[in-house]
Amino acid sequence: MKMADKLFTLIIYTTQYRLGGSQFPVVAETLADEKRRENADCEVITRAVESKHDVLGALAEIKEQGGKINEFIFVGHSGMYGPMFGTVKFPEQFSPYEWEQMDIPFAEGGSASFYCCRSARWFAPFFARTQNVPAHGFFWYTTFSKDRNKFVSAGTRTDAPLYTIGCKGRKSHGYAGALKKRLGMMPAEKIKRFEPKPPDGDTSYDHVAELYDAVFEDIRVRRDEWQWLERHLPDEKVRILDIGCGNGALLNALEPRIASGVGVDESGPMIEQARKRNAAFKNLEFKKIDGPQLPFADGEFDVVISMMSFRYLDWDPLLAEIKRVTKPGGKFLIVDMVTVPVAFGEYPKLLADKVKTITRRRANAKYEAALKRLVADPAWQKMVEYNPIRSEHEMKWYLESRFPGQKAEILNIGWNSRILAFDSGPIERGVEAKLTYP
Numbered sequence: 001m002k003m004a005d006k007l008f009t010l011i012i013y014t015t016q017y018r019l020g021g022s023q024f025p026v027v028a029e030t031l032a033d034e035k036r037r038e039n040a041d042c043e044v045i046t047r048a049v050e051s052k053h054d055v056l057g058a059l060a061e062i063k064e065q066g067g068k069i070n071e072f073i074f075v076g077h078s079g080m081y082g083p084m085f086g087t088v089k090f091p092e093q094f095s096p097y098e099w100e101q102m103d104i105p106f107a108e109g110g111s112a113s114f115y116c117c118r119s120a121r122w123f124a125p126f127f128a129r130t131q132n133v134p135a136h137g138f139f140w141y142t143t144f145s146k147d148r149n150k151f152v153s154a155g156t157r158t159d160a161p162l163y164t165i166g167c168k169g170r171k172s173h174g175y176a177g178a179l180k181k182r183l184g185m186m187p188a189e190k191i192k193r194f195e196p197k198p199p200d201g202d203t204s205y206d207h208v209a210e211l212y213d214a215v216f217e218d219i220r221v222r223r224d225e226w227q228w229l230e231r232h233l234p235d236e237k238v239r240i241l242d243i244g245c246g247n248g249a250l251l252n253a254l255e256p257r258i259a260s261g262v263g264v265d266e267s268g269p270m271i272e273q274a275r276k277r278n279a280a281f282k283n284l285e286f287k288k289i290d291g292p293q294l295p296f297a298d299g300e301f302d303v304v305i306s307m308m309s310f311r312y313l314d315w316d317p318l319l320a321e322i323k324r325v326t327k328p329g330g331k332f333l334i335v336d337m338v339t340v341p342v343a344f345g346e347y348p349k350l351l352a353d354k355v356k357t358i359t360r361r362r363a364n365a366k367y368e369a370a371l372k373r374l375v376a377d378p379a380w381q382k383m384v385e386y387n388p389i390r391s392e393h394e395m396k397w398y399l400e401s402r403f404p405g406q407k408a409e410i411l412n413i414g415w416n417s418r419i420l421a422f423d424s425g426p427i428e429r430g431v432e433a434k435l436t437y438p
């Protein structure tokens with residue numbers, strides 16, 4: 001650090017995302033007062049951010065002054081892959097790629113803290129290793145509290161001091177958790193610290209490509225997903241792009257309906273499996289990609305598909321690319337798994353879906369055995385740890401905001417997860433978030 005560098009604590013907070021819009025500023029000011037007392041050499045600034053661009057604007061302000069950030073703090077809502085800005089109608093979230101590209105002028109010894117739900121599960125460790133600073137976050141859902149050490153309800157009050165604390169509650173521990181909170185017996189979670197260190201294993205599908213291929217040699221074992229896709233494809237033969245194509249089994253099964261097909265995936269071994277599986281088809285090709293840029297010309301495809309992979313992808317940057325490479329009037333079809341506990345009213349569908357799934361598995365012993373081998377494999381478990389799935393509301397908000405008027409459908413329900421399907425409709429109707437990368 002140069003002698004002339006000015007040090008800042010930057011506290012950003014969302015104002016209108018969902019609930020708590022009037023309380024986040026108070027939490028931010030409570031934190032700001034603490035930080036001013038802790039370190040008089042550091043100028044503390046708080047900024048309301050309602051979009052990704054506001055975040056970049058707050059960073060630019062500091063850079064323009066030649067300043068460095070001693071502490072970067074976020075207060076607000078989040079999804080599994082990090083802070084959420086904007087509104088429910090148009091949520092914004094930096095994708096992993098956008099965070100990686102972001103130039104945050106950290107001072108030596110700088111750190112980051114994310115006062116938002118579940119930030120310790122994926123985002124804080126990710127941020128620590130990509131920005132190379134210690135990062136802090138909460139494992140549990142966060143809530144407002146009048147006491148920093150235990151949950152004391154603040155209701156909708158906006159008087160300081162007010163804290164965002166992590167604590168077990170109804171979303172994690174059901175009604176017993178809610179009762180304990182109300183009785184003042186729920187301690188605040190101590191914010192967790194993550195050091196910048198590389199992952200302790202392979203985070204990709206590379207080491208599970210063969211096991212995965214053995215499970216999904218015929219993609220039609222995913223019967224509900226397959227039938228939905230078949231129904232939503234145009235009748236004529238299409239030029240199709242499959243993003244996160246894995247072992248290429250989907251294009252393989254769709255081949256009779258394809259004029260030309262390209263599968264892309266970030267995993268080289270998966271691409272190898274896909275090439276082997278489809279060696280006989282001259283109209284199919286497979287390419288490894290690295291990042292959200294798609295190596296294709298404008299309007300090259302009639303249909304883009306993402307099956308069981310959208311959860312991992314760089315949503316805004318990739319969607320901009322999808323719109324570019326799809327012909328006007330073409331469509332984007334997504335089928336993916338999301339997490340959400342089953343609701344009471346959904347029990348009849350849960351039961352019917354369970355019976356259906358168990359019957360299908362019993363009728364296909366080879367698939368069942370291969371699936372058991374895959375999920376028991378340590379490389380699979382490590383990959384899943386580094387690639388959590390998103391919650392249902394996150395994915396629905398995102399897709400339904402980007403393609404107004406289109407609704408996600410539920411194909412199959414489990415206790416804590418379910419399969420969603422989404423048809424973008426004619427693609428030129430979509431709305432784009434401004435991108436933050438060049």
Ligand SMILES: C[S@@+](CC[C@H](N)C(=O)[O-])C[C@H]1O[C@@H](n2cnc3c(N)ncnc32)[C@H](O)[C@@H]1O
Nearest residue numbers: 205244245246265266267270307308309312313
């Ligand atoms: C669950 S598999 C789904 C494969 C295939 N679509 C299927 O339905 O069987 C997820 C795939 O997404 C790929 N993937 C993960 N992150 C990716 C990224 N950022 N870009 C491209 N592919 C990615 C993985 O390598 C993996 O092959």
